[in-house]
Amino acid sequence: MARTTTVAALSGTGQLVYGCDYNPEQWDRSVWDEDVRLMKEAGVNLVAVNIFGWAEIEPEQGTFRFDDLDAVMDLLAANGIGVNLGTGTSSTPAWLTTAHPEILPRTADGTARWPGGRQAFCPSSPIYRERALALVEQVSTRYGHHPALRLWHVSNELGCHNSLCYCDVSADSFRGWLRTRYGTLDALNAAWGTAFWSQRYSAWEQILPPRLTLSATNPTQTLDFNRFSSDELLAHYRAEEAVLRRTSDAPVTTNFMVAAHIRNQDYWTWAPHMDVIANDHYVDHRLEAPLAELAFTADATRGLAQGRPWLLMEHSTGAVNWQPRNIAKGPGEMLRTSLTHLARGADGLCFFQWRASLQGSEKFHSAMVPHAGTDSQTWRDVVDLGSSLGRLGELAGTTVHADVALVFSWEAWWAHDQESHPSGDVRYIEQVHAAYRALWEAGLTVDVVAPGADLSGYKLAVVPHLYLIRDEDADRISAFVRAGGSAFVTFFSGIVDENERVRPGGYPGAFRDLLGIRSEEFFPLHPAHPLTLDNGSPASLWSESLHLTTAEAVLRYATGHHAGAPAVTRNRAGAGEAWYASTVLDGGVLKDLLLRAAVAAGVRLPEAQSGLECVTRRGNGHDYVFLINHSTEDRKHRVRGMELLTAEAVADVVVVPAGAVRVVRTDTTESALPHTDGSPQGRKDAGHDRH
Incomplete structure (x- = not known):
């Protein structure tokens, strides 16, 4: 299991980390x-080096050349800048794939x-594993106690491009994984439902990955292949980690x-093996609400870190x-998006990359x-952000607290988005x-948790679209509600178990009794033809005979052939309620209903x-209130304390200029934010913090 370390320790001073990928090669x-002079000017204290260094360090098999990396490590150490040192295994050198083309991945x-x-x-x-671990042995032996080393960086974005490989070697490994999971072919045939379409297996050698077929593939086979593929990449991480542990005391992560x-790694299973939880995130302009997605990923990363800084x-x-x-x-967007991650639990902010590349496929990717050059707004923003982190250093080690949990599952994502489902318009x-x-x-802070997580510290659990869930995990949500919590479940949840087997008796399966409902049939809707609810609002993409x-x-x-039937329900269950x-x-x-559920939950x-x-x-006896103004108008917020970015005292109200950020340290550990019970009367407390 992973060892305990803190993100702040990686800064070398116990403060917030500010860093980047550095590619001096x-x-x-x-x-x-x-470069180093400018890093110090910007306040950079941690750089990732040797991420793609394999061909530089080992230009041909068994010949290692460390002169350049030695010089870089020594230069950074001499200037007080720490190194997040890559093992260099993330991309194979040409000599390896030329000598062994059989290591190349194959698609479905x-x-x-x-x-x-x-x-x-x-x-x-x-072959890849053997050569990669030989490289890791060389790198870790040489730099395992180097004064610049603060963190080991295994590979890079494992599975970003090659998470699913369907070659014969992968097929053999998949069969070994299945033997471990099921033990016998009878158990596998039962789990996969191979009585359907004459798919029964009588020998392990008959089993293949879910390669491209003329028809739909077996959904449980595909789901297990996703599980196997996530575990296989984790196994490679752990193999590199084991080498690093033998030769160095520095913390290890990826x-x-x-x-x-990105959906192909089940990070709930990966997280326990990391000394530090680290994430890569880029604002995604393909989405309708990229800022909400940014906040979601930050909260999910905090969930993987079990609430600790990441x-x-x-x-x-x-x-x-x-x-x-x-x-x-x-203007101001880099500060806003960066401090959103900080507000939601990050103790370090790093960029890809330090200096913009002049060649290669990433030459138009932005950089610090x-x-x-430095006569640019980007560079001025980089220096300003470094200064801001310096002023916010006391936040290191503080944590985020939430009364609301959102249950999220990579397994459910894999299972849901397969073919042959009621609607291809609905994605998990x-x-x-x-x-x-x-x-x-609605302004609610949310912890993103795994199915089966302990919910006892929360007041409201939101369970969106959780198509696949194990019986014991569903029971845990039910027990939470019956003990006095509240749950808000959305459609197509609880439908199948971990083997993709439908729960009979009516939908929503595992949650039917908790919710006090029974659905006979799904009625997907065409995107262009929504129904109407009795409050006049639209109901789109999906409906049910409830x-x-x-x-x-x-x-x-209010419309459609089941007009008058329930669309949104609420059920008392024990001491709690379920929507x-x-x-x-x-x-x-949806926001209004979630607010109603939240108010009722306290x-x-x-x-x-x-x-x-x-x-x-x-933490530190204070609340630190982050106010990030994404609008084009000034906003006012009632709070008392010291604003850390401007070093100005706030007596009662802080003004957050359009596009700006303010961070107010309050004088007590009681939340300085005004709260409301949601009623027209205003600001009555609706409950107390679980902490």
Whole structure:
């Protein structure tokens, strides 16, 4: 298991981390001294080095050349800048793939993916593993006690491109994984439902990955292949980690990719093996609400860290290079997006990358030192952010507290988004984001938790679209409600167990009794033809033939062939209550219903203002109130204390200029935010903090 360390320790001073990816191999040595001088000017205290260094260090098999990396490590150490040292294994060198083309990954249609990009290897390849671990042994032996070393960085964004490999080596490894999971073929056949379509297996050698077929594939086979593939990459991480542990005492991690477009690693299973939880995140302009998604990923990363501070290992000063439209950040946006991560639990902010590349596929990706150089707004913003982190140093080690939990599952994502489901218009992550966005717009701070997490410290659990859930995890949510908590469940939840087997007796399966309802049938809707609810709002993409058993109807369908039937319900269950939404609700309606559920649960509601993001960190005997103004107008917020960015005392109200950020240290550990019970009368407390 992972060892305990803190993100702040990586700064070398116990303060907040400010850093970047540094690729000196792309530059002449004459640039290095200038790089370090500018790093010190910006306040950089941690840089990631040797992330893609394999071909530089080992230009041919068994021949190692460390002169350049030695010089870089020594230069950084001499200037008090720590190193997040990559093992260098994230991309194979040309000599390896030329000598052993069998290590190249294959897609579901059997075709190979060739060198020339990155991650050109099969995660199951013993040849790749052997050569990668030989490299790690060399790097860790040489630098395991170097004065610059503060953190080991295993590979890089494991599985970003090669998480699913369908080659024969992967097939053999998959069969070994299945033997361990099921023990016998009879157990596997039962779990996979192979009585369907004459798929029964009589020998392990008959089993393959879910390669491209003429029809739909077996959904449990596909789900297990996702599980196997996540475990296989984790196994590689742990193999590199084991080498590092033998030769060095420095903490070990890798950079996760908790983001809307990355789904192939189950990070709930990875997190316990990390000394520090680290994540990469880039604002995604392909989404309807990129800022809400940014907040979601930050909260999810904090969930992986079990509430402890975490490290943002990569984000961007401006545009990226891999979206259809790579939009640069506007005035103040870099500060706002960076401090959103800080507000939501990060103790370190790092960028990809230090100096913008002149060649390669990422040459138009933004950097701390852009192509325009230091006579640029980007560089001035970089220096300003470093100064801001210096003024916020006392936040290191403080944590975020929430009364609301949102249950999120990578397994459910894998299972839900397969083919042959009631509607291809409904995607798991979109429904998760819709629920989170409603909570975000309501100003509620949310902990993102795994199915089966302990919910006893929360007042409200939001369970969006949790198609797959184990019986014991569903029972835990039910027990939470019956003990006095509240749950808000959205449609297509609780439908199948961990083997993709439908729970009979009516939907929503595992949550039917808790919710006091029974649904006979799903009725997906065409995007262009929504229904109407009895409050006049639209019901889109999905509807159900829903019957009440012990629940009451909160909203009903007003149109369609089940007009008058319940659409949103509420049920008393033990000492708590459980809500159910059987359709895609208008965002405003969903927000209002979640606020009603929160108030009934005793959640303290902040005084939300449009465009003003408000999050509180707590520790050192203080609350630290982050106020991030995404709007084009000034906002006022009632709070008392010291504003840390401007060093100004706040007597009662702080003004947050348009596009600006304010961080107020309050005088007590009681929340300085005004709260409301949601009623027209105003500001009555609706409950107390669970802490």
